[in-house]
Amino acid sequence: MGRIVFTEHALPAVRPVNHLVDGEDIVVRLQDGGALASLVATPSAPGVVVAYEADAIDPETRLGWSVVIIGYASSVAEEEDGSDPYEATLVPWVHQTMTRVLRIVPDLVTGFLLDEAEQSPSRSRPPSVAADA
DSSP: OEEEEEEETTEEEEEEEOOEEETTEEEEEEOTTSTGGGGOSSTTSOOEEEEEEEEEEOTTTOOEEEEEEEEEEEEOOOOTTSOOTTTTTSOOSSSSOOOEEEEEEEEEEEEEEEOGGGOOGGGOOOOOOOOOO
8 A cells, every 4th residue: 555646636645555566566456537547648648647655554663664655657568458457466546447447657756664773763653732722
């Protein structure tokens, strides 16, 4: 699970999506008519710059990792027989028909690790903010 960041009507937009890694690329499925489907019209269209972020951070220990990928997203062509090459391996988490596939080719990859060495007494959990009466 991760978040794709793209431009919609000249403003930043973020959508949660599930993904798989194919070599060095990130692959996500799209539904026709959704905001993400408008990123690329055809497999021959030039890629659109997007960001993709995935993380796993434990809320109790505050340990984990985060990775951000910035790259070019383009539509994945159907197989010669018209089938979706990722239909069996990338199953949507939502109950919507996903008819298109988007491949993100990384150009820049950054990340960080939240580990025990970064935790210190001065970085304790902030107190809960009480509502004003």
